[in-house]
Amino acid sequence: MKLSEIETPAVLIDVDRVEANLQRFQAYADSHQLAVRPHIKTHKLPRFAKRQVELGAVGITCQKLGEAEVMADAGITDIFLPYNIVGKPKLDRLVALNERVKIAVTADSEVTIRGLAETFNGTRKPLNVLVECDTGMGRCGVQTPDEAAELAKLIDASEGLRFAGFMTFPKTSTIKQTEAFLADAKQKALAAGLDPRVISNGGSPDMWRAHEVTSATEHRPGTYIYMDRFQVSKGVGTWDDCALTVLATVVSRPTDNRAVIDAGSKALTSDTLGLEGFGRITDYPDAAIVSLNEEHGVLDLSACKTKPQIGDRLRIIPNHCCVVTNLFDEVVLISGDRIVEITPVAARGRVD
């Protein structure tokens, strides 16, 4: 099949750009003696998880048990699940997963730790648990290094659990604050006779400054594999690094300055991440995707010298690639304009 025969909307993944993006960050991390533990939420594809490991990643990161199960099925053997696993059904699944692969989770409360401990006490293999630290993001995580050290001690004292270190999902603008928090937590854990052997930092937005968090032993970038309009806006990559595009067709040209495409919020999502508009059209960078309905994208062409016509196919770099792959059952892997393979998004829809 040729690219021109692919029906729209479709997700295209440029495998050469993927490879370059993976190698570039691995080389950076290697040069700083920083382990890479890529977050697979972005691609949800076993093949890319395996490639990340082949290139030097110490393992992968998943955000959902379901994602981790898919990746374990595919042969990935070292998985970090930075999430508070709560409730019996999920705890039972976690035990099963821990029997199969090397796994670690996070906890940020006594409640979560007690649930883990009750479940893993008496199992064959202890569970690795890191303490999640809120170093400025305002999401999950303990609020102070003292609390982090207290939970570390609680984990260490729990039969069935093994204290493995600290984890944060940092706020990009507060790298110094992140480092100060982690260094303090590490010091306090060491003072208590504990070994915080993994200090896991994360995110693509700050990945080129990962080395500034000197306490961190590993970094967890996700979006870096595909890049997107948000990452480019932050200077993390360039348009030429963007490996994921949504292929769409112009279906209407109601006025001289308006076009409508067959990709709406069920293809591009409503994520703006603070940007204006809903993506960048590679061949018409002056066109603005001004609004989305579920199956329509409305373009303002007033800044365009040449304008796309009905039937023209456009490629769009979305604001946020991670939520786009989650909407498609399959993606089209390409090299240049050649189709390499059409592949199912194996971990798509693994919501729990």
Place this chain on the structure above:
Amino acid sequence: MKLSEIETPAVLIDVDRVEANLQRFQAYADSHQLAVRPHIKTHKLPRFAKRQVELGAVGITCQKLGEAEVMADAGITDIFLPYNIVGKPKLDRLVALNERVKIAVTADSEVTIRGLAETFNGTRKPLNVLVECDTGMGRCGVQTPDEAAELAKLIDASEGLRFAGFMTFPKTSTIKQTEAFLADAKQKALAAGLDPRVISNGGSPDMWRAHEVTSATEHRPGTYIYMDRFQVSKGVGTWDDCALTVLATVVSRPTDNRAVIDAGSKALTSDTLGLEGFGRITDYPDAAIVSLNEEHGVLDLSACKTKPQIGDRLRIIPNHCCVVTNLFDEVVLISGDRIVEITPVAARGRVD
């Protein structure tokens, strides 16, 4: 299985509320001699499409060929696809679909009509085509009643096509403008000797004022089956009409006024539709869902007298139900707190 055993996040559908919502609008439409042609993009479930027809709907509306194919497979025999179908692969699929069921599409340009005509000229069964009119929404559609009449004539003159009427997706605030446009287009078509037998108006936001568009012969509500936070904000339904909720678990309570749930933008979507926050928590209406990451929802509890704890399960009425069902492979049908059935979302992911 009991509701308490369902893993989160999950989508719950209250079938009693569904039934009441469907009956309520059907009765209203019947009282105004207005046909109902529900949009199935909201539920994507054959069972509800069939129930809508049983209750009196003249047929259904789909937004994608893929959705229509699923519904035809399930036995629905009258489908309206209000979309400009462009490009050979989709036109071929449209021919196949037209052989199986009664189908109509829209067109808003000579280009689209010529593509349809070239494809359907010589086929066994002509294709019904309505002219899409932009009566204020600023999406697809011809801009004037004169253009509408011209395209009607072009359809009528095309071998393989049959002019079937006019269609609009109206802007809620401009009902008078919508009626004026449609009445004028209808008059011009009649003057040209054409029969605009269907005048299709649409949308849940203005469904209780559908009778004010006196030229319309049918209305196409979608969201009305489930209702959501946006529809309630517009007064279209009440909280007690909301049939779809996302079940989520509190996984973290990092501070006294912050909770984190296991439903983020990959469960609730980033759709705000102009609202503040990302949903209403039924048991904690004073809690605000202030931000979403992909797998985390962050709640501000400062206005709450009682506050949910880690492990508590919450039900959330999302801002926009239509994009939520599209993220889940299956939904849990409930009656009160009893599980009726867990059913796959048959037309989910039918992106093209």
